[in-house]
Amino acid sequence: MDKTLRVAFGVCTTLLLLGKPNWIGAAEDGDSVSRDSGSAGEGGKDYPMFYVTTILEKPYVMAKGAELEGYCIDLLEKLSKMLHFKYKVGIVKDGRYGALSSGGNWSGMIGEIVRKEADLAVAPLTITSVREDVVDFTQPFLYTGIGILLEKDTSLEEASLFHFLTPFSKETWCGILVAYLFSSLCLFLAARMSPCEWDGNEETSFTLMNSLWFGVGAFTLQGTVPQPKSLSVRIISAIWWLFSIVLLTAYIAGFSFVLESGSEQVSIQTFEDLVKQGHLEFGTMESSSTLQYFKNSKNPIQQLVYESMNKKKDTAYVKSYQEAVQRVLDSNYAFIGESISQDLAVAQHCNLIRSPEVIGARGFGIATPKGSPWTNELSVAILKLGESGDLDYLKSKWWESSCSDEDHDKWSPLKPQALGGIFLFLALGLALGMVIAVIELSKKSRHTADQEKKSCCAVFTKELSQRFRPREGTPQESAGKSKP
Structure with missing residues (x-):
């Protein structure tokens, strides 16, 4: 009987030892930085203990002396209080996130979860289908994509010959051209109809060419002739002058900002631009989900990105995020990685600077062993933190920018919507001027009709046809005078 009890006790002890996370061994291998939950010894003796693996990466997990701090540590602390568990955090032994080797073994944090060396992996760990086959993931606590991190001096285009057009967008320039032509036409028509600008024997001073030149003179703030006499033409002229002053002010302000801030356009906007250029070497982090994304992609451009990196894998790949940022700062190197981490850099x-294009939308989740009952509870807790605004608070806390007081706000060329008010004001002014010109001609037509005892409409029509009909009398008279 005693022998049977000893055998049973030995079997149970062996099973317990095999099932226990091999955390002490990890600490003995040199992982001197760790963190214990603050709830230990505070009435939580019956709380379950979780062994958490993570990786040093700003601002998710950072070493502060012998302690750890960062976004993931704060998140873990909030989860432990919500779900009532204790935890002990340690750094992953091989310093990797997790990739499947040719031998079928997993490295990094995923490997420690698979081998039962840790209960949770709380880090910027991307949720992928390959990893989901061997571990479970919670709901994402952060969303990100794949972007390109560049150094400003090596990524900005030189100013082009037409850099002076930068303050306004193409649509705005087209709108200004249309407004100029339409205003000049209204000026010409109003001057033709207004009796004050037309005496019947001579051409009005506001011919079509003079009207166009009048608009150009207003843009350059120069005095022009002829001078308007009638109320309708003066209204159109004043509205156009005001429109010109507002545009000049906006242009000068925008162009001054462009010159002072050096806000040239980023030459590498997309991954296609990155592949086509030849002066920058580019790469990503080895054994990362980003590398696997390009390796498995069917997109031709993304395949070219992977092939280019793989040809120079000895120099293209980096071992850590910190190394990647330093290479971008020190050399002609572009780093392809998580966009949210690049935003921090x-x-x-x-x-x-980060290029505008972001591909491969994905999320960061907490990894748990396959079939763990805690996966769902952690997911629900993460959703509650998102609904309460705690996740947004943590992001604003750890992604605080040191450039906010130094850098200018992001600038872009002025679009028609930004100047919509002045365009509307111009249209109303032109319409008012044309209405007044019609009223002025109507008053003269009515006066002439009373004197000649004719219909007002007939006189008005005659006046219009006379003003817009080509005048042939002057050439004929000149020809007649030239005869002996």
Whole structure:
């Protein structure tokens, strides 16, 4: 009987040892930085203990002496209080996120979860289908994509010959041209109809060419002739002058900003631009989900990105995020990685920039062993933190920019919507001027009709046809005078 009890006790002990996370061994291998939950010893003796693996990466997890801090540590602390568990955090032994080797073994944090060396992996760990086959993931606590991190001096285009057009967008320039032509036409028509600008024997001073030149003179703030006499033409002229002053002010302000801030256009806008250029070497982090994304992609451009990196894998790949940022700062290197981490680098280093294109939308989740009952509880807790605004608070806390007081706000060329008010004001002014010109001609027509005892409409029609009919009398008279 005693022998049977000893055998049973030995079997149970062996099973317990095999099932226990091998955390002590990880600490003995040199992981001196760790963190214990603050709830230990505070009435939580019956709380379950979780062994958490993570990786050092700003601002998710950072070493502060012998302690750890960062976004993921704060998130873990909130989750432990919500779900009532204790935890002990340690750094992953091989310093990797997790990739499947040719031998079928997993490295990094995923490997530690698979081998039961840790209960949770709380880090910027991307949720992928390959990883989901061997571990479970919670709901994402952060969303990101794949972007390109560049150094400003190596990524900005030189100013072009037409850099002076930068303050306004193409649509705005087209709108200004249309407004100029339409205003000149209204000026010409109003001058033709207004009796004050037309005496019947001579051409009005506001011919079509003079009207066009009048509009150009207003743009350059120069005095022009002829001078308007009638109320209708003066209204159209004043509205056009006001429109010109507002546009000049907006143009000068925008062009001054362009010159002072050096806001040239980023030459590498997309991954296609990155592949086509030849002066920048580019790469990503080895054994990362970003590398796997390009490796498995069917997109031709993304396949070219992977092939270009793989040809120079000895120099293209980096081992850590910190190494990647430093290479971008020190050499002609573009880093392809998580856009949200790149945003942090841009916030901390004012001479870095991220290209506009972001591909491969994905999320960061907490990894748990396959079939763990805690996966769903952690997911629900993460959703509650998102609904309460705690996740947004943590992001604003750890992504605070050091360039906010130094850098200018993001600038873009003025679009028609920004100047819509002045365009509307111009249209109303032109319409008012044309209405007054018609009223002026109507008054004269009515006066002439009373004197000649004719219909007002007939006189008005005659006046209009006389003003817009080509005048042939002057050439004929000149020809007649030339005869002996």
